[in-house]
Amino acid sequence: MPDLIITNIGTLVSGDWENPVLDCNTVAIRGGLIDAVGGAELLSRYPDAQVLDAMGVTVAPGLIDSHCHPCVGDYTFRQKTADFLESEVHGGVTTMISAGEPHFPGRPKDAAGAKAQAIFLSKCFRNQSPLGAKIHGGALILEQGLVEADFAEMAREGVWLVGEIGLGSVKSPADAAPLVEIAKRYGFRVAMHTGGTSIPGSSPVSADDVIRTGPTVASHCNGGPTSISTAEAERIIRESDAAVEIVQCGNYRMTNFILETAGKLGQWGRVIFGNDAPSGTGMIPLGILRNVCYASSVCGVPPAVAVAMATGNTARVFGLNTGVIAPGREADIVCLDAPIGSVADTALGAIEAGDIPGVTYVIINGRVAVVKSRNTPPGNRTPRPAGQNDA
Ligand SMILES: [Zn+2]
Structure with a gap:
């Protein structure tokens, strides 16, 4: 399996409720695991990687x-x-x-x-x-x-x-x-x-x-x-x-x-x-996303913390090596964006407003499992392989 790099990430949600947003825009995946988290300089460290341009959307743990x-x-x-x-x-x-x-x-x-x-x-x-x-x-x-x-x-x-x-x-x-x-x-x-x-x-x-x-x-x-x-x-x-x-x-x-x-x-x-x-x-x-939206939009939980309740918290309770964006974790990742027509223009803004975000990519063990969810509304932007133009 070739390395995969997701870059040009707008917001990187960590899955860790105490530090829920990372100040990074690039995630490198090798052998099904997250290998590095950082900035665009990672691109030169993985010269043979497939590159996914996140187009500024939000990336979170699966x-x-x-x-x-x-x-x-x-x-x-x-x-x-x-x-x-x-x-x-x-x-x-x-x-x-x-x-x-x-x-x-x-x-x-x-x-x-x-x-x-x-x-x-x-x-x-x-x-x-x-x-x-x-x-x-x-x-x-x-x-x-x-x-x-x-x-x-x-x-x-x-x-x-x-x-x-x-x-x-x-x-x-x-x-x-x-x-x-x-x-x-x-x-x-x-x-x-x-x-x-x-x-x-x-x-x-x-x-x-x-x-x-x-x-x-x-x-x-x-x-x-x-x-x-x-x-x-x-x-x-x-x-x-x-x-x-x-x-x-x-x-x-x-x-x-x-x-x-x-x-x-x-x-x-x-x-x-x-x-x-x-x-x-x-x-x-969409039940888990609905929980996240309800917790944030009605109960006042910050949106990235609500995502952690559906990711890193659960992984910790069950002892699973997923649910957090960090080196060594299994590369289970979702790309999310505000749905078309939302009052918000980012996934976290949409969650806080109670709108189900659009799921644009689902990656499991570093492999792409879903491109454009059949169930969520479409996101404003869809990540795409680097170099590929709009169809
Ligand atoms: Zn029961």
């Missing part, structure tokens, strides 16, 4: 969906729809993290079956994914009867996620906390459904349950779609160390409350964004 419910391939039985994962890539998402595959028809609800499903699906999604997106599937659903040896076996086979606690037969903190402790020891990241039930068979989960169970992520703190109370959400922020997840399919009023409260407490670094799709709400290809 977005991460912290809460996806893939099933098998790019099909969901929940809403009987194909290509929903590929559609999300057209919304700027390069990484999707499963919060469990409860919609698999006939999903086995015993320990051996749950383990087998997790191993099977984690391998399937590693072997093949739409447009090369990073689909982290095979999130174990906790069922009664799982023991430490099961987690050891799954870890050896590459399983590293526990899907939302509450979906399976292990529900109470008394049952779940010992398994969460074991799972974390084997390197698993653990999600826990928070709030009212979303599908038959799952159970309401309170702030107290989250605090006593100790998951990595308090899933959909803003409801999925039914939320805990504001007092409970504040307890999760103050009394747990879990990531505070906000989903597109949640409760907007609670989104406002959580972002305001997390901001006051200096905890924006713990906020991550998910879609929670497919769900009863459906599939939302």
Whole structure:
């Protein structure tokens, strides 16, 4: 794969919420990783590189969906729809993290079956994914009867996620906390459904349950779609160390409350964004961008910090080497611009104004996956290979 250089970048969003905009206009990619970040002087260091002229648009890390419910391939039985994962890539998402595959028809609800499903699906999604997106599937659903040896076996086979606690037969903190402790020891990241039930068979989960169970992520703190109370959400922020997840399919009023409260407490670094799709709400290809726009335009989060909630924050929580524009990181990148007709003339301005930016390029592991999204409005400007004129 030849080196790739993106230059003439108008705004470079880092994905790091504490330093969200970089004063650089060029990113060099080698071997699927970001190799250097700097100015136009980088062009001479990579003489054989393909050069992408960003035409002054905004470049950001590829977005991460912290809460996806893939099933098998790019099909969901929940809403009987194909290509929903590929559609999300057209919304700027390069990484999707499963919060469990409860919609698999006939999903086995015993320990051996749950383990087998997790191993099977984690391998399937590693072997093949739409447009090369990073689909982290095979999130174990906790069922009664799982023991430490099961987690050891799954870890050896590459399983590293526990899907939302509450979906399976292990529900109470008394049952779940010992398994969460074991799972974390084997390197698993653990999600826990928070709030009212979303599908038959799952159970309401309170702030107290989250605090006593100790998951990595308090899933959909803003409801999925039914939320805990504001007092409970504040307890999760103050009394747990879990990531505070906000989903597109949640409760907007609670989104406002959580972002305001997390901001006051200096905890924006713990906020991550998910879609929670497919769900009863459906599939939302632009769901992560919609979260970013809502957080910025309605809740007052600076736009580049809102992007970090969909990139670097999530990568840190899940230990992924993506989501940040820095040397050594996987070269998962999106080019964004204000959509044609927006009151703003940059992507960050559009986000702050509540307009979905136009996704013009999506790059995964240094390879171009999408040119001109089929789902976002068109951007004012489209990056193009250097030397190429307007058609
Ligand atoms: Zn849930």
